[in-house]
Amino acid sequence: MPRRYTGLLMRTDPLAYLGTELDALREQKLFRHLRILEDEQKAHTTVDHRSVVNLSSNNYLGLTTHPRLRQKALEAIEKYGVGTGSVRTIAGTMDIHMELERRLADFKKVEKVVVFQSGFAANAGTVSAVLTKEDVVISDELNHASIIDGCRLSRATIKVFPHKDVDAARKIIKGLPAGQRKLLITDGVFSMDGDLGPLPGLCDLAEETGCIMMVDDAHASGVFGRNGRGTIDHFDVHGRVDIQVGTLSKAMGALGGYVAGSGDLIDFLYHRARPFLFSTSHPPSVVLACMAALDVLLEEPEIIERLWDNTRFFKEGLHRLGFNTGLSESPITPVIVGDGAKAMQLSDKLFERGVFAQGIAFPTVARDKARVRTIVTATHTREDLQFALDAFAVVGREIGLI
Numbered sequence: 001m002p003r004r005y006t007g008l009l010m011r012t013d014p015l016a017y018l019g020t021e022l023d024a025l026r027e028q029k030l031f032r033h034l035r036i037l038e039d040e041q042k043a044h045t046t047v048d049h050r051s052v053v054n055l056s057s058n059n060y061l062g063l064t065t066h067p068r069l070r071q072k073a074l075e076a077i078e079k080y081g082v083g084t085g086s087v088r089t090i091a092g093t094m095d096i097h098m099e100l101e102r103r104l105a106d107f108k109k110v111e112k113v114v115v116f117q118s119g120f121a122a123n124a125g126t127v128s129a130v131l132t133k134e135d136v137v138i139s140d141e142l143n144h145a146s147i148i149d150g151c152r153l154s155r156a157t158i159k160v161f162p163h164k165d166v167d168a169a170r171k172i173i174k175g176l177p178a179g180q181r182k183l184l185i186t187d188g189v190f191s192m193d194g195d196l197g198p199l200p201g202l203c204d205l206a207e208e209t210g211c212i213m214m215v216d217d218a219h220a221s222g223v224f225g226r227n228g229r230g231t232i233d234h235f236d237v238h239g240r241v242d243i244q245v246g247t248l249s250k251a252m253g254a255l256g257g258y259v260a261g262s263g264d265l266i267d268f269l270y271h272r273a274r275p276f277l278f279s280t281s282h283p284p285s286v287v288l289a290c291m292a293a294l295d296v297l298l299e300e301p302e303i304i305e306r307l308w309d310n311t312r313f314f315k316e317g318l319h320r321l322g323f324n325t326g327l328s329e330s331p332i333t334p335v336i337v338g339d340g341a342k343a344m345q346l347s348d349k350l351f352e353r354g355v356f357a358q359g360i361a362f363p364t365v366a367r368d369k370a371r372v373r374t375i376v377t378a379t380h381t382r383e384d385l386q387f388a389l390d391a392f393a394v395v396g397r398e399i400g401l402i
């Protein structure tokens, strides 16, 4: 067992087992070095000294570098400085935090919104706040890790239903005591497959059985619905989802998450959601950038149209080449490979040809469902996308995928 120098004594390294686990990853060809972005987060960028077409970011609308967001962030730094120096409940709530929450509530057509430091914090903080160990969560098997962690933190019983299977969820719920509090929860857009949660069916089920209905709309925020209002708007289930989570970190171009719902829900989260209570609030530059992102969604909706045009073009191209792209309905298109090492090989070979599309393997997806995940954005040009499709064609043939 390796030994570590710790001052006067040589002692056996109690973390040595981590090295063993890492060696196993290396053996399975699943050990990954972080890819380093040496330029802005945009459609065409530089990663690890290579100029690439970027198919790996969640920057759906190109807002990370939008002039209106940059400008507002700079103004915020001038006016308020770079940090807030406190959690929201002590001294870290500025007028601009409240304004952002009011604007998001208007946008989402709900009574109130609370902003968290990230979408992860919003999910984990909310589920763990609203449930106790006496309660039960009924959760889609492909829900995001932040939902799963929130469920675990709540200590509620977790019942998992097969992906998008409303009837299976119904069976689970019918088997539970009538008086028990239940939370039915789904992603709006599933982040690794790009398909949509069956919101109308789940809302019916929640109403029929008295469940709290919660939707994590992280990948739908800015992408689905009118002006990017999300899947609740896309499916027109306004008023039927008790807890909506959105993110400000993906299409909105900046950082953060939020929960939209009733006044009581939000006031309760102000008092009980642990990331809200125990972690410093958003820096002013991020808050103003998020408000500028809302302005862009409302005043430049053509940017969302461009995203969807590009999505259709790219998806059709992959289909025509014969790749297995699963059941995606969104700008997230997985190229499903199966074996983890092979997915990484596809990703690496694409990268050598100037296309950055990350390989995703276990534990992010099931062991036999490894893939390269692609996301197109509004700011890709047709040339960028055709270049990427050409690279997929060459590498896909080379490694026997098509």
Ligand SMILES: Cc1ncc(COP(=O)(O)O)c(C=O)c1O
Residues within 6 Å of the ligand: 118, 119, 120, 121, 123, 144, 146, 187, 189, 190, 191, 216, 218, 219, 247, 248, 249, 250, 255, 256, 257
């Ligand atoms: C479905 C889903 N929910 C929540 C999150 C977390 O959002 P954020 O990146 O803002 O923490 C993600 C991000 O990966 C996601 O894919």
